[in-house]
Amino acid sequence: MLIDVRPMLKGEVREIALDYLTPAPEDFKDIHFTGDIRIKGAIVNHDGYQVLDAVAEVPFDTHCSRCWKEISRLFTLNIHKVLATRKSLQNQDEDNDDYLLIEDQKIDLDSPLLEAIVLEFPYTFVCKEDCKGLCTKCGKDLNEGDCDCPKKEIDPRLAILQKLLDK
Ligand SMILES: [Zn+2]
Numbered sequence: 001m002l003i004d005v006r007p008m009l010k011g012e013v014r015e016i017a018l019d020y021l022t023p024a025p026e027d028f029k030d031i032h033f034t035g036d037i038r039i040k041g042a043i044v045n046h047d048g049y050q051v052l053d054a055v056a057e058v059p060f061d062t063h064c065s066r067c068w069k070e071i072s073r074l075f076t077l078n079i080h081k082v083l084a085t086r087k088s089l090q091n092q093d094e095d096n097d098d099y100l101l102i103e104d105q106k107i108d109l110d111s112p113l114l115e116a117i118v119l120e121f122p123y124t125f126v127c128k129e130d131c132k133g134l135c136t137k138c139g140k141d142l143n144e145g146d147c148d149c150p151k152k153e154i155d156p157r158l159a160i161l162q163k164l165l166d167k
């Protein structure tokens with residue numbers, strides 16, 4: 001959604017409140033978005049420079065990386081951007097993520113937001129911090145109790161793999 005900031009640039013309002021929904025990114029990897037992104041916040045004019053502060057929330061389903069149980073979570077991202085015109089950015093890098101470009105007296109928050117979500121997404125989740133995961137031999141969910149597999153030393157190659165999975 002394009003946000004019209006003309007009233008602020010003209011000095012008519014000091015603050016523009018934001019509260020709207022925008023479509024979630026495409027599903028990726030094992031992440032399935034279950035609703036729209038909700039953006040809540042405000043653009044505030046501070047003595048001639050405009051600052052956007054907002055929180056974006058998007059619900060998703062995924063699997064616990066240890067026991068593969070399905071989990072539903074809410075991803076939250078804080079957004080802090082300074083609004084700038086192309087002219088005011090002349091001497092700076094236009095790709096600087098701290099700035100949001102004003103074009104035709106409007107700003108487009110959604111495209112940088114989608115980018116930021118994909119970038120900041122943690123990718124792996126656990127159902128609970130101390131999830132014991134599945135037995136690598138019989139596949140039993142060890143959260144439900146121990147299995148009868150012999151507890152011998154874990155193959156060092158598997159140990160490395162387990163470490164990577166736990167990250
Ligand atoms: Zn788990």
Ligand SMILES: [Zn+2]
Binds near residue numbers: 137138139148149
């Ligand atoms: Zn087992």
